[in-house]
Amino acid sequence: MIYVCSDLHGYPLTAFKELLKSVGFTKNDTLYILGDVIDRRGDGGVEMLSWIIRQKNVKMIMGNHERMLLDCKGIFDKSRGLRMDDVLALDDYLYNGGAVTIETLEKLREKDSGEFTHIMGYLEKLPCYDETEVNGRKFVFVHGGLEDFKSHRRLYDYDGYDLLWSRPEMTDEYFKTKTVILGHTPTSLYGEEYRGRIIITPTWINIDTGAAYGEGPALLRLDDMEVFYGEKTYETD
Ligand SMILES: [Mn+2]
Numbered sequence: 001m002i003y004v005c006s007d008l009h010g011y012p013l014t015a016f017k018e019l020l021k022s023v024g025f026t027k028n029d030t031l032y033i034l035g036d037v038i039d040r041r042g043d044g045g046v047e048m049l050s051w052i053i054r055q056k057n058v059k060m061i062m063g064n065h066e067r068m069l070l071d072c073k074g075i076f077d078k079s080r081g082l083r084m085d086d087v088l089a090l091d092d093y094l095y096n097g098g099a100v101t102i103e104t105l106e107k108l109r110e111k112d113s114g115e116f117t118h119i120m121g122y123l124e125k126l127p128c129y130d131e132t133e134v135n136g137r138k139f140v141f142v143h144g145g146l147e148d149f150k151s152h153r154r155l156y157d158y159d160g161y162d163l164l165w166s167r168p169e170m171t172d173e174y175f176k177t178k179t180v181i182l183g184h185t186p187t188s189l190y191g192e193e194y195r196g197r198i199i200i201t202p203t204w205i206n207i208d209t210g211a212a213y214g215e216g217p218a219l220l221r222l223d224d225m226e227v228f229y230g231e232k233t234y235e236t237d
Contacts, residue, residue, distance in 0.1 A: 035063020
């Protein structure tokens, strides 16, 4: 079976493992995580990243938050002073909830620099999109959306900004023959009636249910399009 989730943003690893257990997820299944594992809450998602890296059947896509962290990775290099581009990137990142992740990563770097390097190296190599086919139905995975969509435009012709920061309008339509699965925009931003629930449109599905804000993350099974929701975690805020 193929499962997809997105925007965990520091969701507790134990609660996430419970969700996987509840659907009977095994080594024979595959899980795609559509970015934004880090930032905003908990330990900033660092423990989750350490876990993801060690799972052969979990594939991650780049989110705008992973991109922002990488853009200011110079701040972890203590052999030189901060440069102006570090400061600008850091400013942007802190504004978007990166402080908790920087703090956890800094502690990890001091305690276990090998693991720190492993995590940063893994993030550097993340793809900005992926594709798969399940029971003859084609799927595209991307964090934000396909900005300035044209049906003839190839996926590799979109730049990072187009894929990681795009927020489709409810009426936007993508491919006729492929369903795009995306996150990035909490579904409640499309209307209170969608809070904590995925949104299914004719050409794209938004699975960011707002785990960053205490809602349970969604786990979508592509084989039968069944959706499962993780436990809400407001109390840890
Ligand atoms: Mn995002």
